[in-house]
Amino acid sequence: MTTTGWGRVEQAVSLAVAGLATGSMPFPVERDAVRDTALRKLAAVAGQRGWSVQVLRDVAGSEADLLFPGGPVEMVEAWSDLCDREMVVAMQETAEPRLSQRVRQALLLRLPVDQAMRAGARSGFATLATPCARGALRRSLMRTVNAIWQAAQDESSGMTYVTKRLTLGAVYGATLLYWLARGQDEAALAAFIDRRLAGVLRLGQLRARLSGRKAPVRPAPV
DSSP: OOHHHHHHHHHHHHHHHHGGGSSOOOOOOOOOHHHHHHHHHHHHHHHHHOSOHHHHHHHHOTTGGGGOTTTHHHHHHHHHHHHHHHHHHHGGGOOOOOHHHHHHHHHHHHSOSOHHHHHHHHHHHHHHTSGGGTTHHHHHHHHHHHHHHHHTTOOOOHHHHHHHHHHHHHHHHHHHHHHHHHTTOHHHHHHHHHHHHHHHHHHHHHHHHHHHOOOOOOOOOO
């Protein structure tokens, strides 16, 4: 990816994260085993060959393009959803009692240290960062953030639900960009996530102290 292309991805991710505060959850993407199989084959080579109808035909059959009438944007959006689902399944056996650590584990599962997946993701996010993607990047990020909370077994609702997802959206967006650029070292990636989560915890503690502070008592007028 060129420097210009990477800059476009960074900007698009930042705007998409900022946009998580508006709108409702997007509709689920179409899911079936045939599409999932085709996506896995395409994702395995997408880092080198890109997300295109021709590459999809080459790896999944001459009529595989019929599975994704929306073309490359639909392919990448559906692949992101598939990665979300696989992360949720992988988290089902976790016994970690702390919510923050379950979130940490979900982030590491969603963004694994896998060169082929990272290369495919870089190419895929470049596709979603184009004007013709029409909000696919924002939809994908919303689904992923929601899937992480689902995997972490968070059951909050109302404004707490909204606030938590906005906070996690910022953490995930930053972690995603770090992973795309330098995510080949699992220890470094884990440390980056730890710093982000620690920052969220400190901010929450500060807000709690400020909200619990009593107003100063003013003397009665003489």
